[in-house]
Amino acid sequence: MTIVDSVALRRALADRLAAGGLLRTAPWHEALCSVPRHEFLRGGFFEQVKGSAPTAWYPVVPDDGGWLERCYADESLVTQIAGTIVPADIRGEIMRVPTSSSTMxxxxxxxxxxxxxxxxxxxxxxxxxxxxxxxxxxxxxxxxxxxxxxxxxxxxxxxxxxxxxxxxxxxxxxxxxxxxxxxxxxxxxxxxxxxxxxxxxxxxxxxxxxxxxxxxxxxxxxxxxxxxxxxxxxxxxxxxxxxxxxxxxxxxPQLPPPFGMLPDLESGQERPARLGATVLDDWDARFVAQLAAPRAQHLALTLSDGTKHVLVDVEAGSWAVLAQDGEQWTVRQGGPVQMWDAVEDHLLRWRTDGSPALDRFEVTITPEAQRITWPTI
The missing domain is CATH 3.40.50.150 (Vaccinia Virus protein VP39)
Incomplete structure (x- = not known):
């Protein structure tokens, strides 16, 4: 494609974003029309292999057909994998975690x-x-x-x-x-x-x-x-x-630590759960759960007796494992903190207050702490 084509592509992108109400003011519209996104993607990007599990990636470089048009698609483009690997390093596919990208x-x-x-x-x-x-x-x-x-x-x-x-x-x-x-x-x-x-x-x-x-x-x-x-x-x-x-x-610096060896999931104390692991499928509820257990990681294990949902705070050593038996969920917990107790308490209080949307939450940052609260009824 020619330089004229790239100018037309970025103008078209700016117009699409303006029509969608995201690009609201003239100075940013002019900036988007002027700054060539493709120049920041000269090293290429990674494309996800469709249907791959775990996720695999393959490189797309400037010599590939459609590269320029993709640079002006409204999508995030992965530019680095595993902390050091860029598209020019790969021939074929790679199954590692993305570490840098060009935001949509x-x-x-x-x-x-x-x-x-x-x-x-x-x-x-x-x-x-x-x-x-x-x-x-x-x-x-x-x-x-x-x-x-x-x-x-x-x-x-x-x-x-x-x-x-x-x-x-x-x-x-x-x-x-x-x-x-x-x-x-x-x-x-x-x-x-x-x-x-x-x-x-x-x-x-x-x-x-x-x-x-x-x-x-x-x-x-x-x-x-x-x-x-x-x-x-x-x-x-x-x-x-x-x-x-x-x-x-x-x-x-804030990436989670590796799971390492999981705790003995048959130890700890078991009880009927007030809330099951499916509550974490909801974006807002999962955010509220994070407020109660900010260092918890979630892992779903498929075992012979069914799927178990494991939450682990690697650094603190606390854990919870949830399993479903018919309509009932049970939770078994161990470590210094009863993690799922805290999650349930937080989520049930949020529900009692009407499950306010996250855009109604308030954030306060002081020298001592970060505080996130929601409005009460």
Missing amino acids: PNLVVRMLEDLYVEDGNRVLEVGTGTGYSSGLLCHRLGDELVTSVEVDPEVSRRAGTALATCGYFPRLIVGDGLAGHRHHAPYDRLVATCGVLNVPYTWVEQTKPGGIILATLCGWLYSSELARLTVGGDGVAHGRFLGGQISFMLAR
């Missing part, structure tokens, strides 16, 4: 719009990734107002090359984004393109009073929500979830 444009645009950027704002981006979001920010604000932190040196290097190709030169920092970047603080806006278990207070400290933090709060049960927080003059950040079931890869 509708989510990129939604977050930029929800950040309420104004002319002259200094922005810290946590998670440079391919650099596409950084390029949009540079186009909107100017290079000197954009700082982006990336934990992976090679990912940062590739992003810097792509940005330079497009004529953008933001401040790119290699480091732990959870620490922010104090040297060029304070910032008017901070946006994280990775999921976090807790909003680091360093982000609040590095954001001006009245400034906005946009971050996706997640847990190891993998329900997550986008929060917009405003920093107060007292150093406390307040805000709410914006809704929409936003999902990002977790920040690498």
Whole structure:
């Protein structure tokens, strides 16, 4: 395809997002029409092998037919697997976990719009990734107002090359984004393109009073929500979830530990369960469960006597295993904390309060803690 074709493709993408109500303001529409997403995908991306279990991936590179059109599809494109592997490294298929991607444009645009950027704002981006979001920010604000932190040196290097190709030169920092970047603080806006278990207070400290933090709060049960927080003059950040079931890869320092050897699931104490494991199928309920057991991981085991649902807090050593017998669920628990007791208590209290939607929850970040609450009846 020609350069004219790529211009037409990004204009068409911008128009589709505007028609869907996601691209709401002229400056971001102009940025999306101007910044070539395909330049940030020159190294190719990984395509999921349909029907594969466990999930397998194969590389798609610029020489492949349809590559350019795919760059302007409204979808996330995996760009790195297993922490180091890029499309050029693979011939055939690979079955490992994705570790970096180019976020779907509708989510990129939604977050930029929800950040309420104004002319002259200094922005810290946590998670440079391919650099596409950084390029949009540079186009909107100017290079000197954009700082982006990336934990992976090679990912940062590739992003810097792509940005330079497009004529953008933001401040790119290699480091732990959870620490922010104090040297060029304070910032008017901070946006994280990775999921976090807790909003680091360093982000609040590095954001001006009245400034906005946009971050996706997640847990190891993998329900997550986008929060917009405003920093107060007292150093406390307040805000709410914006809704929409936003999902990002977790920040690498906050990835869950491996399961290792499972506990003896026949030990512990058994009782009838007030709630069964199917409650975790619901996104909102699973998020509430995470508030009660933020370090729990879920594993479904298919055994000769049926499927057992195991929740394990590897670090604490607490666990719960749920099994169904007809209409009745039972739970067996062990370790220092009765994990499923806490989950049931939290979920039943939420239901008593009318099961309010997540966009009604309130988030507060203080120097001591993160607090998430829902309205009561």
